[in-house]
Amino acid sequence: MSIPASKTLFRDVSILDSTGADPYRGDVLVENDHIAAVGTVDAGIATDARIIEGRGRTLMSGLCDAHTHFSWNNSADLDGLGTMPVEEHLLFAIESARSYLDSGYTMCLGAASAKDRLDVVCRDVINQGRFPGPRYLANGPEIAVTGGELVKGITWFADGPDEMRKAVRRLVEIGVDQIKLSMTGEEITGTQRAEDTYMSDEEVAAAVTEAHRRGKRVCAHARSAESVKMCVRHGVDIVYHASFTDEEGMDMLESAKDWIFVAPGINWLVATLYEAADFGFPQEAAEAVGYKRELEIATAGMIEMHRRGIRVLPGGDYGFAWTPHGTYARDLQHFVERFEYTPMEAILAATALGGEIMLRPDKLGKVQPGYYADLLLVDGDPLADIAVLQDHEKLDFIMKDGRFHKESVR
16 A cells, blocks of 8 residues: 555546536646645645646546445355355455556445454455555444345344344444344345345334444345335334335435435446346346336336435445346446436436435535545536446546545556
């Protein structure tokens, strides 16, 4: 890991500051780990700064993935998540963390760990500076009721309110930042439908109350209409998928939009439907079990959520063979092409909203004085072509905490 320069000046860049303003030409001065000045930087305060000549390239905030699985191991065999030995699994998870940073992601929110402490250890070694990776909020194994397990060997079970409270307490004890509930099915299992809801109101309420009492947020795998409504009723903070949200659920989400987040993980649906054939799940099979229908309903739902101002963030379920690590920015393209976001809106969802879901809206996700210097210098204009963020060769400089993770000789 490189030593931070005390000062770095990005000179003559197109500043995409994630306030919603149009990009503008100017300079950005970094001092230590923070952004010190944006716009016209006085030569006097930039004395002794290292100069990066922007030549009009785009300088923007690092991105956020709101549904991260460091320990999803790029396997076509879902059960391989449970059977991979823990030693190799930890190494893979650390490599995945670096892959996120290599891809321009400086913020990630853990959505479940395949083994008890993989996420927690990754977070801690990143924070200690021992390995490169994004800012990370760690999760533990997801909690399911008996009969609600989606992947063998990676789930903790809890039945009834008392067991839910105990499971939450155990996860808090191992050091997680948030709790994951697995509330509904998933079509690829072949036996559990996405519209099935396995948890009761009492179980969800108990888990959320206990987590919040201990200062932890709750996220939930919640595809069914009923599960989304249960999430809002009982204070689940982050709703994953929300594919089958009905009108009542949409109204409830809108009423809760000041405190709730939705992360649909849309690339999972797209890739499972259209790109999993080489891994044993052809499009005909995906359509037969309902993925095409779910994608169509989810797309309409996300368009409506966007219209209502519900906070929807990109990211999710990367780390299967057909959603491999390193391809995370595909979500932004889906937001534009499927959810009717403008490129600016998609970038705001992945940056400014990223700062909000990471609980640091005053420090993360914008190119503004006083924010952490988590920056990308992009050889291209993401507002003209959002797909440029998928091209690692175009990410010329990647900075986190004022340190260069990547430096281009271009």
